[in-house]
Structure formats: C-alpha cells, structure tokens
Amino acid sequence: MVEGALARAEERARAAAPGIDIDRSVVAGEALEVLEVESRSAALAVVGSRGLSGFAGLLLGSTAVHLAAHGHCPLMVVRGRPDPAGAVLLAVDGSEAGQAAVEFAFAEAALRKAPLVALHVWSTWSERAYEGPGDPLTAVVADIDHLRQAERACWMRRWPPTRGLTRRSRWSGAWCAPGSARP
Template identity: 80%
Template structure:
C-alpha cells in the first residue's frame, strides 16, 4: 500500500517515542512522515462561526512547539526524510482513523496524555487497531534490535494480510522471520489409560499436531516463494495462545498479528489475542486488518 506513514502526537513521552519509530519506518519505505496532532474538539461540538483552529486562542504556540519538537526527533532518528505536519480540530480517535484511509502505516504510542494512570494501553491505540484502514504499529516494550520479526499465524482468511505484511517487513529489515502457530489441545488433564473418556482425544493428539503443522506450512509456503530472501523459522507450539506469543515477543524486534483470528465472533473487529498482545507484548506490535 502506498501513502505516508502517519504518527499521532500529543506531546507525551510515549508519542515522541512513536515519532522516532515512525520516522525510521518512513525511511525504510521511502515514504513521507506525516505528524498528526488532533486538537481535542469533537467535530460535532465546534464553536459556531468560522472553522475553529488553535490560532487566536492562545494555544497555537503550544501546539506548534509540540510539533516542532516531534519533527526534531523525527529528523534525528532518520535524517533526510520528508516530514509534514497536520493540526486538526477533532478527537484523536476520529482524526487518526480518517488519516489512516490514505496511509501505508499508522504509528502510535501505547499510552498518551489522556490515559488513566496505570492503564496499559490507551483508547486511541485500541480504537485504531479495530477501526483503522491501514496497519497499526503500537510502540511498546523493549524490542531486540537483532531479533526476528515474529508473526502470529492463525490460519484464518482474514489473517493472510498479516502474513504478507510480516514477510515484507522482514525483507525490508533484512531480518529473519519466526512464523509461530500456537494451538490449543483438547484438554490439559492427564490421560488415565485406555478406559479413560479422553482415550480418543489422546490417540488423536498426533493427528491434531499434523493438521496444525499443515496449516502452518500452507500459510507460510506461498509467501516464502514471493520473498525467497527471508529466512523463515516455522514454530508450532501447543499452548495457551496469548501467553505463548507474549513470551516469544521478548526476543523479537516486531510482532505482527491479524486483527481477528479463527476463534473470533462474527462481526468482532478486534480479537482477544490481538488485544492481549497490544497490552502485554514486550516489543512493538503491528495489527493488520484483513479485507473484511
């Protein structure tokens, strides 16, 4: 997808960290970086009269100062990139969702100035992950700069876009890719012998693993042909899905996940696994929505 890399800025430390990451993302894509500041008035509640702006309200110097600082951070992180600024009157949720319609990637910090103390993830990140029109990167944790791109494989049709994105990101970064498929077994209870009701389930454990391996292999194989330069490790893990991926993210530079996997309810825009990773992963997380 062509278009700028957009980053939401509110002056918080988290958003300024996101600016640096977004600048590097713009650099590797050869894209423009667009710094967006939403000025907190809902479009339906603007003052009457001419279009509202911070100018004339004693706030423009403050806003321009935030943007200038953000632009300085961007140029320091990726010298030579083209940077544009945008100040829009509106709620950040709506403004960034609209901006995402023409963007290649949206980048936000995990928590902005409006988040409650102790909250792990801001509402803007959650909203954009569910409703944004381009992939969303949430900057969090301490990524391993030498680590792989970690792809959460779920085998769903909607997750195909995440697979493509992860391969492309690994190619851009000249990084290895770990394609990890975590599957749940029927029961965690010990098998008690031939007369146990779980006998059939235990007997099918190998068959289940083989089926999940085929799912993983089938998901990855076609994209390995498109990106032959990417070194891929296929990792099949029988475990609880979210904890296993969170643990694996400790050694990754980026975690890529679809917005909703096979287990999501129809109409659900953001699945429980995606939400758990956004809140608890140890590296930046990119949520890629399918074409539903």
C-alpha cells in the same frame, strides 16, 4: 503547545532518519475517529504506548486496539526503543484487508534481517473455520492450522530469507501481543 510538540517530534524523526519525507499537521476531532479516517490514505499508521494504566506491560493501548480493529492500513505499535535483534510481530486474522499487514511485516523483517513471529489470535465465535457450537476446539485449531500453514508457505516462498514462526492463541489480542514477539 501542540504545534511545538509536533515540531519537536518532526525534528527527532528527521535526526533519526534524515532521508524520509515527513508531513505534519494538526487535525481537529476525536483522536480515534481522526486516526481511523487518516489511515485510509496512509501507507502505515504508527502509534506509541503511553501505558497510563496499571496494566501497561500487559495490554495494548486503546488507540492501538482501535486502529488494529478499524484501521485501513498496516499498524506499527512502538513500545520504547526497538531491540535491533528483536523480532517483527505480525498479528494476523486471515482477512483480505490483513494481507497488506502481512506484506509489510515480511518486508520489514527482511529489511531488518529479523525473525518474523506471526500471531493468530481468534475467538471461536468469529473464526471462519468454526462451524458451530458442536465443533470440538481441537478440530477448530486443526482447521486454523491448515489454513495458516498454506498461507505461511506462500509467503515464505516469496520472502525466502525471512525466518518465520507461527503461534496461535484463543484470547484477546490486547492480552497476547506484547510478550509474543519473542521467537
């Protein structure tokens, strides 16, 4: 049954993009653990959105959230058919590991001639710009904006045709991402 589903998925992928290399395999194990390990040698992890809960339109699935936090390569979450004019959404955290995702998102936006929306979601307890409980939120936001503007300017010089927009949110990425790609 699994092999048949993989064969059908491979057939659909080949029909959609005939020139790409496809390697399929069945790997035994807990899905999240296997995907996390496999992401170490992958150029890109792609997951869908099954939407089994009542909050399907609001939340990323548990697999996407896990890979966003623990994966070792850029992650693409596919939610239905892509809008050819739609923006590329990049969730950034400022980490060194996240630079591969930034590179991928700019390249994808340039390839598709699409706008790029960079969404920085943070918790005041984990952001590097945060100094302590006495810091007012406005100072934290100003520090984050300063850091992000410098990063954005660097990437926009490197990918000049890309139209970019930066947003920030002090909430969980699972709640913010689905509706955030609208420029």
